[in-house]
Amino acid sequence: MNSKGVNQWWAKATSKYSIYIVLIAMFIVCSVISPVFLSTKNITNISRQISITTIIAFGETLLIICGLIDLSAGSVLALSGVLSVAAYKMTGSMQIAMVVGVSVGVFCNAINGILVTKFKTPPFIATLAMQTAARGAALLYTDGQNIYQIGEYKALGQNSIGIIPIPVIFMIGTTLMTWYMLNHTKFGRHLYAVGGSEEAARASGVNNNKTKMTAYLINGLFVGVAGVLFMSRVNAGLPNGGIGAEFEAMTSAIIGGTSFSGGIGTAMGTLAGAFIMGFVNNIMNLLGVQSYMQQIVKGIIIALAVVYDIRSKTKRDKKKQGNINEKLVDSSNKAKEPGAL
Amino acid sequence: MNSKGVNQWWAKATSKYSIYIVLIAMFIVCSVISPVFLSTKNITNISRQISITTIIAFGETLLIICGLIDLSAGSVLALSGVLSVAAYKMTGSMQIAMVVGVSVGVFCNAINGILVTKFKTPPFIATLAMQTAARGAALLYTDGQNIYQIGEYKALGQNSIGIIPIPVIFMIGTTLMTWYMLNHTKFGRHLYAVGGSEEAARASGVNNNKTKMTAYLINGLFVGVAGVLFMSRVNAGLPNGGIGAEFEAMTSAIIGGTSFSGGIGTAMGTLAGAFIMGFVNNIMNLLGVQSYMQQIVKGIIIALAVVYDIRSKTKRDKKKQGNINEKLVDSSNKAKEPGAL
Amino acid sequence: MDLEMPKLELRNIEKSFPGVKALGNVNFSVKKGTVHVLCGENGAGKSTLMKIINGIYQPDQGQILINGKEVKINNPIEARKYGISMIFQELNYIPEITVEQSMFLGNEPTNKFGKIDWKKIRSETVRLLEQEKLHYHPTTQLKDLTISDIQMLEILKAVSYGSDIIIMDEPTSAITRNEVEILFGKIAELKAKGVCIIYISHKMEEIFRIADEITILRDGVMIDTKPTNELNIDKVIALMVGREMSNIYPKEEVAIGETVLEVKGLTNNSVFSDVSFDVKKGEIIGFAGLMGAGRSEVARAIFGLDEFNQGQILIKGKEVKVNKVIDSINHGMVMLSEDRKRYGIIGVRGVRENVALSKLERFIYKGRLHIKDENTTVSGICKRMNVKTPSLETSIDSLSGGNQQKVMLARWMLCEPDILILDEPTRGIDVGAKYEIYKLITELVKEGRSIIMISSELPELIGMCDRIYVMAGGKITGELENREFTQENIMKLATKG
């Protein structure tokens, strides 16, 4: 590759992967300004801290790509977690507890999905109603009290396999699952199509309702799993748990490049977004930034990260003035790109 | 009008005004099941309780019509309210306090607007960053403590003119202002156009950025006013006031028919949405519904109201298809429509 | 050549997009009171050039002169101030607003307090509509209109500004004959008033009816500008595609087989009623009719996009239920929509994904969608269809209109259908590509497939079809055999009922 080629390659890489560059830059800066940041322990901590939100973020990513949204994630997390804890207390079986947690998540999201697909309720309202109702149900079931003494339930959220905490393993699992779905299944393609243009998707033979319903059900699965992990990590059944979790999740997704206008988003982007948020929170605590100041700084960093990302994308569009001869299709050498992480 | 004509008229009216029918139905049901509901005092109460949220809801309505969003409303409300209270304590002048409150609201939203128009940040992220930052600033300024002893500042929020509480007067004012803007100004028409299709609007000679910026600035004005009224109503400067206010506001707007896909929404719809939410909250308190149960019921009512609204709208669309030939007929007898509420 | 100063002049205009140099060193000028036609293949850069004049894009280099003075046009608002208005090729309408609101969007009359003068808007709209004998209700929302209605409104709107430079980017691609006549009448009127018109079209007959001068672009480079009388259709085509082209309609005789599609008594309350027809293997069936005749509606109903109240659809003799599009596709029937923007492209996604969308099963085995295979197949099809795109990952939004249409065709080719319903298949396609599409249609029927072609271009129907059904007012008013094909016969049936 000649120097011009390298330059072009570099320009393209920086713009296409700008969010990862933000992530790496942040990583380097953090490592320099805080000596403890780069310890295995700290990185493990960060991963564990973001794991539950990130699992929800993948659900939100799928939904947002498809032009949907889930405002009920936090509440449904609490409901499924609480019922899962209750099931565990009754049966002592972690398997049953897991099944209950996931089922509740899926069930609530089935209602979301039915409201959206059958009754044509705007997703914002449908899931907002679910947010209120699921929280009410969690509180009603527990009578507003936390459930304690849940014994070995906590293992899932607190133990590690090797040095990797179990929630992190779940996070990696959902990352791969989301990535695979988005890139290598029909469902994933249909998500992008429906999110890109509902009518065009319908006219192309996509079953929009089925796609949306599936998106909600998978979101339900993720939220259910997150609920079990959450309660297990805090070692209690908290009917108040997860308030606002959907927002943190959406923030990760959006920072990672998912677009509310639909049709755009990747699994890896969301993961990067989640880590960016994790780094920001972590480094400010490591540096002992005063807590109100933290919020201001956090706001500024979020804005800056996204502005940088957007800017470099626009710049690419300006720079990438190719040659007219390149215009005709060039076939197989790019085959790997879309599937690449 | 013959009977078929009446039927058609009725079908059209029920579908076009379905949200008002929901409102009226709710009003009647509430009056029947609770004797105190229909008292002047209670209706005044409801109006006062919804007034501040509703003022914010008009800001959200403008933004959502234009395809934007403001997640920072609650935080900016707190910041502008707190600074306004501080200004009052320093100067003792309600005028200055009001100017400070409004300026802070407008200032924060100017930043939102610049991020969105100049830096092309997605509105969700820009205003989320502002949400975090403005809350941090409010807490930093007050050191997390409430500001007390604010003397006559409370008059604005607690006094009435005749039987109408001052916040309600502000609410009516913003309703009229929003209605007028949406229907009788270029800015309003451009909001719909930009929200409906940015490209088409631009091609028609609409200045999209200016329209968006103006929408944020007016939203800032409303949020600033709401901040002053809020603090004045609670007779304190609460740096953590208004958490989640943007969500209640958006809910009112969406129930009132504003659509997140942009280009759709009315001032009167939002007002109706706000009253529906107000009635729901009020009647459950009047009936002494247990608080967890309240949340579940509220979720169900929100969903039902919207499902009914959507259903009757869809029914109309089906009917209308049957009457395509009507399209070719008369032109002038509807001359008033676009200006109608 | 006279010495009159050109009204509008472009000098050395260059413009690049990511991966594409759309325009390179274009010089171009238009005189007062003339119609200047721009010709060129799909993706030649015509629309881009026009958008530069209208301030949508900024040129990378070059100057724009109006009345001999250099100007910088930053956006369409400024363009309008310089007296420029434009009818866009890609109809980008706002579905929720009404006819009258759309007519005055961005140009609303207000009183001195900034209040919009709705009365004036209403009366002006009614006046403009009546003047052109168009019967739209001023308060109808655009989403309730057909694409041709909207196109007509766009034309009306652009003309109503009283501009002295009007750009028309393929204005007739979506309207039928009557309306074309209205438009040409209007153009003559404007010309007489000294307005200059830049006109883009792929329809050669039209071009030679109205052009005073013709400029030809190829691959972003200006090839030539000549007065119309020095050119003829064949010369223009040769300049456009860089080679000679002979027969425009490459129709071949194909053995007609058994009936593959039969529609009986299809009715959708008051949109169309009692529509019955049949299509045989290897046949090309045409559907002719005026705007709003209901042809597209019938096609949509058969394809499963709309519901219908009564009637039967039989494919290969068996009655089928098409509740959804996927049912049709599974029965081997596909439809290319007339409204590509709304019912075709997934704008933000790339070419590859757009092509593969309807037949992903082809690349799925062992539970995995194989992108490599997809890439190979799609690039093959795109080559065959001669799609011009920087890469298969380029978002389809940024392709030229004609190329988008080819991508849509590629999508349906991938499904290997038995029956293709093509609703206005050559809309916005250049002559070269049109020929390719005709050739493709011929090849398809040779392979034993059947085509239903809905078109508002009678010559194309006459040139390609085996039989033509004519619709009017939602009913089939007649069926013509090949030997009965004449424009007169068709028009007679089309205006019946």
Place this chain on the structure above:
Amino acid sequence: AEPKAGGTAETTTAAEETKPAEEAKPAEEAQKTYKIAYIARAQSDSFAAWLANAVKDEVAKNYKDVTVDVFDGESKNEVIASHIENAVTKQYDAILLQPYDSEAQVAPAMEAMDAGVQVVTVNNRINDNDRAGAIDADPVAQAAKNAELAFEQIPQNGKVVVLMGPAGNMHSDKRRIGWQQSFFDKRPDVKILDEQIANWNKDEAMRFMEDWIQTYGEIDAIISMNDNMAVGALEAAKAAGMTDILSYGVDGTAEACLAIQAGEMTSTTLQSAYALAEEAVKLTYKLMTGAGERETILVDCPLITKENAQEYIDLHKKAGNLK
């Protein structure tokens, strides 16, 4: 309150001329500085913020060999857990924790102790309490003091409304128990008109009270689990012209003290952030330096009524909460 001048990091070190702590310190350890991580439940909660400030002030005033960093738990167990993890990573000598949930913080706290970091809880306890030191005020007693007063004040067949903190909140629930034991169980004649969750918030309490006034007309007393809600409900009662309504809170905020002195509010019990901070830092210091054993200390919570309100107003003035 005035804005706090100062930098971004909230590290406070003792000034030179400050008094030494009461405890005698071994000379060889005077060189060493001890680091405390103070993890607040939520810095947006005004009581929590007050307590955090009190802890900082206490350290600055009385412990020149100690630094304290404040972390915001944001009312989220996950966040608190991650602060604890970070504190271990950063090798703090002790964690002073204001728990948000008594169970959820157990595991991370125990992990921290296993890693050799001392943990002391303040203002709430964690369930596994034989390992962590604890400073708390007894919430049942806080409520009971008000309840005993109410027992005398609320008329026969009186009608009351009850305002609760967030669902599942330990303080709210315990205070409610205090009221149950010391008042409702003994006064079966009193009718609870309604009982709702106002999330510690003034504006939410106002809204409930307005609706209750509509529904029930006559209300004899507001029984609130904290002062913010009591004052909010009072605001609504005042607006409705109900001047002789009784109202009880807990916390002893500046606003409540003023309302009590003005004769608007009836009583509250002080949950003194200063007392809590003083004891908490003392215990933490003992544990860090190895000079003492872990213990559980309950601070006193005096009842504030019109008679002694001035005393507490002065206290708030001294602390800069009032001017």
